[in-house]
Amino acid sequence: MLLLTCPCCGVSAEETEFHPGGEAHLKRSGPGSDDAAFRDYLFARKNPRGVHFERWRHAFGCGKWFHAARCTATLEVFGTYAAQTAAPPAHVLEAIRARRPDWISEWEQDR
Amino acid sequence: MKRYSAFAIAREALRHHAGWERAWASPEPRAQYDVVIVGAGGHGLATAYYLAKNHGITNVAVLEKGWLGGGNTGRNTTIIRSNYLQDESAAIFEKSRTLYETLSQELNYNIMFSPRGVMMLAQTEHELRAWKRTAHANRLASIQSRMVTPDEVRKIVKVINIDGPRYPVLGGLWQPRGGTARHDAVAWGYARAASDLGVHIIQNCAVTGVDRDATGVTGVQTGKGPIRCNRLCLVVAGSSGVLAEMAGFRLPVESLALQALVSEPIKPVLDCVVMANTVHGYISQSDKGELVIGGGADGFNNYTQRGSFQHVEETVRALVETFPLISRLKMLRQWGGIVDMTGDRSPIIGPAPVPGIFLNCGWGTGGFKAIPGSGWATAEMLADGAPRALAAPFSLERFAEGRMIDESVAAAVAH
Ligand SMILES: Cc1cc2nc3c(=O)[nH]c(=O)nc-3n(C[C@H](O)[C@H](O)[C@H](O)COP(=O)(O)OP(=O)(O)OC[C@H]3O[C@@H](n4cnc5c(N)ncnc54)[C@H](O)[C@@H]3O)c2cc1C
Ligand SMILES: [Zn+2]
Numbered sequence: 001m002l003l004l005t006c007p008c009c010g011v012s013a014e015e016t017e018f019h020p021g022g023e024a025h026l027k028r029s030g031p032g033s034d035d036a037a038f039r040d041y042l043f044a045r046k047n048p049r050g051v052h053f054e055r056w057r058h059a060f061g062c063g064k065w066f067h068a069a070r071c072t073a074t075l076e077v078f079g080t081y082a083a084q085t086a087a088p089p090a091h092v093l094e095a096i097r098a099r100r101p102d103w104i105s106e107w108e109q110d111r
Numbered sequence: 112m113k114r115y116s117a118f119a120i121a122r123e124a125l126r127h128h129a130g131w132e133r134a135w136a137s138p139e140p141r142a143q144y145d146v147v148i149v150g151a152g153g154h155g156l157a158t159a160y161y162l163a164k165n166h167g168i169t170n171v172a173v174l175e176k177g178w179l180g181g182g183n184t185g186r187n188t189t190i191i192r193s194n195y196l197q198d199e200s201a202a203i204f205e206k207s208r209t210l211y212e213t214l215s216q217e218l219n220y221n222i223m224f225s226p227r228g229v230m231m232l233a234q235t236e237h238e239l240r241a242w243k244r245t246a247h248a249n250r251l252a253s254i255q256s257r258m259v260t261p262d263e264v265r266k267i268v269k270v271i272n273i274d275g276p277r278y279p280v281l282g283g284l285w286q287p288r289g290g291t292a293r294h295d296a297v298a299w300g301y302a303r304a305a306s307d308l309g310v311h312i313i314q315n316c317a318v319t320g321v322d323r324d325a326t327g328v329t330g331v332q333t334g335k336g337p338i339r340c341n342r343l344c345l346v347v348a349g350s351s352g353v354l355a356e357m358a359g360f361r362l363p364v365e366s367l368a369l370q371a372l373v374s375e376p377i378k379p380v381l382d383c384v385v386m387a388n389t390v391h392g393y394i395s396q397s398d399k400g401e402l403v404i405g406g407g408a409d410g411f412n413n414y415t416q417r418g419s420f421q422h423v424e425e426t427v428r429a430l431v432e433t434f435p436l437i438s439r440l441k442m443l444r445q446w447g448g449i450v451d452m453t454g455d456r457s458p459i460i461g462p463a464p465v466p467g468i469f470l471n472c473g474w475g476t477g478g479f480k481a482i483p484g485s486g487w488a489t490a491e492m493l494a495d496g497a498p499r500a501l502a503a504p505f506s507l508e509r510f511a512e513g514r515m516i517d518e519s520v521a522a523a524v525a526h
Contacts, residue, residue: 044510047352047353048353048356073415
């Protein structure tokens with residue numbers, strides 16, 4: 001059973017209060033993009049065994065969307081943060097690195 | 112390989128059962144194989160068997176990180192049916208069901224195929240219309256399956272409560288030659304027969320890396336050292352994303368937990384399989400008398416082979432309404448498997464973006480029934496280097512082409 005904290009209203013609750021929404025930080029590809037980019041936007045998903053960033057909705061609470069960083073191999077939650085961001089914030093990346101020193105992040109390279 | 116038979120049992124009984132041999136060999140890996148298959152689940156083992164049997168390709172290794180059949184093949188609720196909506200699915204699932212009919216004889220191994228019938232309940236008007244459409248599609252595809260009335264449902268499924276209150280039974284889609292088989296035996300039977308034909312099944316041998324050069328795949332790194340090959344088939348279900356990442360590409364697949372549970376054993380009460388897709392529950396009774404119950408998948412990525420508790424509760428709660436007798440049963444065991452879900456709920460069989468690598472994955476919540484047909488079609492593809500008719504529609508390219516084989520709308524769940 002996952003325990004999540006909604007960054008919008010501050011409530012901590014079990015996963016039954018939330019609804020999972022899939023991979024976070026997807027780059028939107030529109031009608032002008034090439035076929036491969038559009039296919040990847042629609043279907044290709046990160047499916048790591050380990051650190052994963054995803055969208056959740058506080059469905060039976062404040063109703064807002066937010067993001068979570070979580071380990072898919074242990075179900076450990078590293079942190080949650082606002083949905084209105086294109087990349088995980090520094091404090092979340094630090095929290096992950098504290099628990100997973102070997103983790104190779106793609107986010108720092110991008111910046 | 113010594114054949115199993117009534118005579119063999121009698122012979123061994125007379126000599127204290129000292130003459131039984133090991134069912135399959137445990138060889139050390141060679142440095143190179145013609146074909147390397149990653150994953151000794153049902154699909155990997157069946158592929159190896161048909162490669163050797165139908166195509167004469169025997170320099171084949173099946174590499175397994177744990178024990179053979181320890182993945183989803185040993186964790187499912189063993190439902191076999193072929194009444195799928197789309198023509199492409201109907202073709203491969205019916206091929207598979209047909210192979211199941213004679214698989215015990217083919218493998219000389221009792222896989223306990225039991226065509227006891229599969230009843231898919233219609234519990235909403237929408238579901239009723241959907242099953243009628245499927246019944247018509249099945250008739251066109253020569254698949255024996257038909258709509259039955261609520262009265263007939265009651266006659267076939269004696270312990271059902273068809274009156275609701277929330278979801279009254281409005282009818283059902285009945286496939287009389289669907290049923291169940293013993294899941295472990297399917298893996299063991301294929302392993303024994305493949306090993307006998309010369310295939311190397313190497314357990315406790317995790318693949319940790321995929322080697323490639325400019326022309327394509329050249330081999331794999333494993334816990335038992337490097338192994339060279341230029342045809343590599345990835346058949347690792349829930350681990351498909353991990354293997355794809357090793358090989359340098361990404362798949363339209365996500366790994367989720369799916370659970371099942373069994374009750375304490377009771378006297379026979381249910382002699383067919385019943386699926387209630389509206390409430391995400393399905394149920395059958397094992398030969399030992401346990402009720403085998405499966406439910407819906409969790410919604411988030413997960414590799415722990417352990418699902419969320421509320422799904423167990425939801426599944427049982429929903430089924431109690433339709434099967435009041437289970438309300439007083441104790442549940443004995445519960446477990447989870449990691450299923451590989453695609454967007455259209457259909458599998459992927461086809462070449463990968465890296466030359467020499469072939470895929471068989473995306474069976475999600477419903478691939479046990481497909482093991483023989485999938486192995487057959489994947490062996491054809493590995494032998495020829497390109498898929499034949501059964502597998503061709505399931506290529507990875509369908510996602511770029513928008514050519515979905517949509518079974519998610521058709522079934523909601525696809526077990
Ligand atoms: C609870 C549950 C109920 C289900 N019910 C049904 C049902 O009623 N009917 C139905 O048709 N289907 C059902 N399914 C689905 C079905 O079980 C699967 O689709 C099918 O078993 C997949 O077989 P497979 O051989 O592809 O995968 P698996 O049996 O999972 O085999 C994959 C193998 O790959 C190995 N592996 C992974 N990574 C590596 C690596 N790096 N190196 C080497 N080996 C590796 C794993 O250890 C595993 O043994 C159910 C699944 C679950 C979990
Ligand atoms: Zn909230």
